Amino acid sequence: MHRVLVTGGAGFIGSHYVRHLLRTHTDIEVINADALTYSANLQSLADIEGESRYRFIKIDLANQADIDCLFSTPFDEVVHFAAESHVDRSIQGAEAFIRSNILGTYRLLEAIRHGGTVKKMVHISTDEVYGSIEKGRTPEGEPLAPGNPYSASKAGSDLLCLAYVNTYKLPIVLTRCTNNYGPWQHLEKFIPKAILHAVENRPLPLYGAGNQERDWIYVTDHCAAVDRVREAGRVGEVYHIGAENTASNRTIAEQILDLLQKPHSLIQQAKDRLGHDFRYSLNTTKIREELGWQPQVSLEKGLKETVKWYQTRWERKEGSPR
Ligand SMILES: NC(=O)c1ccc[n+]([C@@H]2O[C@H](COP(=O)([O-])OP(=O)(O)OC[C@H]3O[C@@H](n4cnc5c(N)ncnc54)[C@H](O)[C@@H]3O)[C@@H](O)[C@H]2O)c1
Structure with missing residues (x-):
């Protein structure tokens, strides 16, 4: 059995990846290490909880004692999703971001360096x-x-990871992905928030005029791409992941309203985010040509399924996804 450590596997993307690993490989044991911060939700993994090849451990990567405990057993591979992930929260206060994203990654890298068993680490990053x-x-x-x-x-x-490849020859590959959407994303994020507001006929706030552009990918496509990189990505390389669906926030909001048959007049302008980046968009030729990965879910289909998923949950009163 191959032992794969997934960090942040109780978060939005990590939970889909844990499921992807278990469903697409029979020779892999998954250890999900997550601090269970406000953004985690183990409910998203309820369907695999009892599986013999899956184990959850509550671990804060920035805490050395937790890391020592985690690495008391060896791993063959590591896929590192764990991070504080919400831009608005980082603008309110950055300390948790420095602690989890930088100190947490540093402690993980040191544990891998001293452990000596990890043959590949995939570090998950962003456009x-x-x-x-x-x-x-x-x-x-x-x-x-x-x-x-x-x-x-x-x-x-990212830079720490690349420095550990150069200095200590750690076998790390980096991925940088565009904006994800799909089931189980935290309600503070743009698409789930827009769906909830529309379902409840509440004004749907858009930063500024809503002209900012983001590049969208369905979460399961991201997970399949990460797995290709885990299997075949070259050490020290960066691979972009994206479906090349660049759209303005206003366009996405209007599509959500159309799917729910709600009027566009629900869109309301909100005070813009401080230092708001206007546009992100990635070229993803490298992963497509070198590793043969292709996204499977169009923006139209993915949005439709996402809207349906949240709407059904709320109508059945299954509560907020977080
Ligand atoms: N969501 C996106 O659109 C997107 C796009 C590109 C890249 N990414 C990257 O993908 C990764 C996952 O993003 P997400 O949207 O699933 O985030 P998320 O906030 O839903 O999940 C993050 C998970 O990390 C855990 N975590 C945070 N700090 C931790 C710590 N110190 N120790 C252990 N666990 C900790 C949280 O408990 C949570 O379960 C992040 O690294 C993010 O930067 C996200």
Whole structure:
């Protein structure tokens, strides 16, 4: 049995990845290590809780005693999702971001370095580390220019990983993905929040005029891409992941309203985010050509399924996804 440590596996993307690993491989044992911060939700993994190849451990990566406990048994591979992930929270206060995203990644890297058993680590990062780009798609290798404390902390962790490849020859591969959406995303994030407001006929707040553009990918497509990188990505390389669906926030909000048959007049302008990056968009040719990955879910289909998922949950009164 191959032992794969997934950090942050109780979060939005991590939980889909844990499920992807268990469903697509029979020779893999998954250890999900997560601090269970406000954004975690173990309910999202209720369907696999009893599986013999799955184990959950509550671990704060920034805490050395927790890390020592986690690494008292060896791992073959590590996929590192754990992070503070919400830009608005990082603008309110960045300390938790520095602690989890930088110190947590540092402690994980040290444990891997001293443990000596890990053959591959995939570090999960974001298109936000490049900062805003006016037009076109950012290729791998562009200089990092993060525009907010969240993306700065992610850029810091990316650079630490690359430094550990160079200095200690750790077998690390980096991925940088565009905006994810799908079931189990925290309600503070744009798409679930927009769906909830629309379902409840509440005004749907958009930052500024809503012209900011993001590049959207359905969460299961991201997970399949991460798994290709785990299997075949080259050490020391960065792979972009994205479905090349760049759209303005206003367009996405209008599509959600259309799917729920609600009027566009629900859209309301809100005070813009401080230092708001206007546009992110990634060139994803490398992963497609080198690793043969392709997204499977169109934006139209993914949004439809996501809206249906949240709507059904709320109608059945299964409570908030978080
Ligand atoms: N959501 C996106 O659109 C997106 C896009 C690109 C990259 N990413 C990256 O993907 C990863 C996962 O994002 P997400 O949206 O699933 O976030 P999320 O906030 O839903 O989940 C993060 C998880 O990490 C855990 N965590 C936080 N600090 C921890 C610590 N110190 N020790 C252990 N666990 C800790 C939390 O408890 C939570 O379960 C992050 O690294 C994020 O930067 C996200």
